[in-house]
Amino acid sequence: MATEIRDPERKRGVQRTVLWLLLIAATFYFGFIAMAVMRAQ
Amino acid sequence: MAHAHTHDAAHDHHDDHGPAKGIGRWLFATNHKDIGTMYMLFSLLMFFIGGAMALVIRAELFQPGMQLVDPMFFNQMTTMHALIMIFGAVMPAFVGLANWMIPLQVGAPDMALPRMNNFSFWILPFAFTMLLGTLFVPGGGPAGGWTMYPPLSQQLGDGFPMLIFAVHLMGASSIMGAINVIVTIMNMRAPGMSLLKMPIFVWTWLITAYLLIAVMPVLAGAVTMLLTDHYFGTTFFEAAGGGDPVMFQHIFWFFGHPEVYIMILPAFGIVSEIIPTFSRKPLFGYDAMVYATASIAFLSFIVWAHHMFTVGMPLAGQMFFMLATMLIAVPTGVKVFNWTATMFKGSISFEPPMLFAISFLFLFTIGGFSGLMLAIVPADFQYHDTYFVVAHFHYVLVPGAVFSLMAAAYYWLPKWTGHMYNMKLAKAHFWLSTIFVNVLFFPQHFLGLAGMPRRIPDYSTQFADWNMISSIGAFGFGLSQLLFAYIVFACIRGGEKATDKVWDSGRPHGLEWTLSSPPPYHSFETAPEVK
Numbered sequence: 001m002a003t004e005i006r007d008p009e010r011k012r013g014v015q016r017t018v019l020w021l022l023l024i025a026a027t028f029y030f031g032f033i034a035m036a037v038m039r040a041q
Numbered sequence: 042m043a044h045a046h047t048h049d050a051a052h053d054h055h056d057d058h059g060p061a062k063g064i065g066r067w068l069f070a071t072n073h074k075d076i077g078t079m080y081m082l083f084s085l086l087m088f089f090i091g092g093a094m095a096l097v098i099r100a101e102l103f104q105p106g107m108q109l110v111d112p113m114f115f116n117q118m119t120t121m122h123a124l125i126m127i128f129g130a131v132m133p134a135f136v137g138l139a140n141w142m143i144p145l146q147v148g149a150p151d152m153a154l155p156r157m158n159n160f161s162f163w164i165l166p167f168a169f170t171m172l173l174g175t176l177f178v179p180g181g182g183p184a185g186g187w188t189m190y191p192p193l194s195q196q197l198g199d200g201f202p203m204l205i206f207a208v209h210l211m212g213a214s215s216i217m218g219a220i221n222v223i224v225t226i227m228n229m230r231a232p233g234m235s236l237l238k239m240p241i242f243v244w245t246w247l248i249t250a251y252l253l254i255a256v257m258p259v260l261a262g263a264v265t266m267l268l269t270d271h272y273f274g275t276t277f278f279e280a281a282g283g284g285d286p287v288m289f290q291h292i293f294w295f296f297g298h299p300e301v302y303i304m305i306l307p308a309f310g311i312v313s314e315i316i317p318t319f320s321r322k323p324l325f326g327y328d329a330m331v332y333a334t335a336s337i338a339f340l341s342f343i344v345w346a347h348h349m350f351t352v353g354m355p356l357a358g359q360m361f362f363m364l365a366t367m368l369i370a371v372p373t374g375v376k377v378f379n380w381t382a383t384m385f386k387g388s389i390s391f392e393p394p395m396l397f398a399i400s401f402l403f404l405f406t407i408g409g410f411s412g413l414m415l416a417i418v419p420a421d422f423q424y425h426d427t428y429f430v431v432a433h434f435h436y437v438l439v440p441g442a443v444f445s446l447m448a449a450a451y452y453w454l455p456k457w458t459g460h461m462y463n464m465k466l467a468k469a470h471f472w473l474s475t476i477f478v479n480v481l482f483f484p485q486h487f488l489g490l491a492g493m494p495r496r497i498p499d500y501s502t503q504f505a506d507w508n509m510i511s512s513i514g515a516f517g518f519g520l521s522q523l524l525f526a527y528i529v530f531a532c533i534r535g536g537e538k539a540t541d542k543v544w545d546s547g548r549p550h551g552l553e554w555t556l557s558s559p560p561p562y563h564s565f566e567t568a569p570e571v572k
Binding site: 005010013014017018021022024025026028029030032033036039040 | 153154216219224255256258259261265275285295
């Protein structure tokens, strides 16, 4: 069974960090594709 | 660095939720130790598959002329060897170590996102089955080099979409693993463990994880565009449609150079843990080590075009990328100095982890120096695409990254299994590996300087002698690694009982040594106090 994080403050911290990191990853992925699209035009 | 004081009550009553029985324990694993073990066993398997491909390459190059394989298959071997060793062996091994050690070192019960942890591991076997499957479809496996430069990579047959999908899966796995590492370190540290009290291995992994978050999506973007060029009529990289193949190289190396540091920064962390233990001294310049690691990571983003000097770029660009690359020698020099200073006047003993760490120190430095030579633009015009480059990056990645992984295995294996391994065999493995790795790669410097190009199955007779020696070294090194596998599996099966501190005569330092060997299934259910 997975270890659950029970402390609500820590849980919010985990969720916030995950969202930020996903945002960074998505920015790099779509950002580089967008740059390539702009260069191709 | 942290001075830890824990109480045993934190981890002595978990019998009610130990590991599940049977295959379900592994398929549905959410425990960081189980997942770490799976990562490392998977990487060991990939190490042997990628190693077998290297031996095919070296067997063909044993003497001039075409002997064993046709040139197309040879090219598939060079490409697949790189992809498997980088994405299948070295990276998963470090993620496995992160899984095992980060919760233990920061005083957490597990990784912060255990279900995602399971997912990020289990997509890897599918990715690599698909990648290896390309060898059996019409057109064969990828043969244009691991860099997948278009238009060459676009000429691959039915294996093309399999390659692209496999790379996407590897990237997704790495990003999820990196998210887990960062979230765990930022949110699950024991009370009192401020950032500058974290073990250095945790620090190097935190910085590595940020590199992964930034650059794996760039690789994914690059191969997505290769895919749309191939199937959806775009011309990002096709000159005929107004695209630019050189743009792919810029995008690829924006990922590719930080990737090198993804494979070496955790190695720095491992060596920084081992050298103080067996020198019986604290790490010299802990803060400087952290800042040096961060500096190397930052610089890794602004040096990518040194891989492309011969493609052609303005003089200002050449100067910038040459000088920025040379700048990396400064924080790297700080690290080498600090490791040496840690050993200076220390009471050093030479257990297998320390032997591998010292070998790392000398041989990685050789790889660093040849990197500096390659950073010099006019020299690079001579060395580019020769065996000198092959020698350079293999010195960084084999006695660098791979030796650090072996050092880590020998350092923490008794903690993981609860058993000591056979020291005599481990020392024999060290000496065989160190001797043969030099027999294998050192002559490649001479071959490169004499002008032998890389990625060719045949060569001029003037290169015959050093190639023969290099191939003998390759088979010696490859066979020596069977000994490593035997030592690891024998240790898992049993052996002399390891104490909690394992290296009692040394100076092991950190929270992991306060737990039993092997540690309880859930590491720290009550957070330890760090002072």
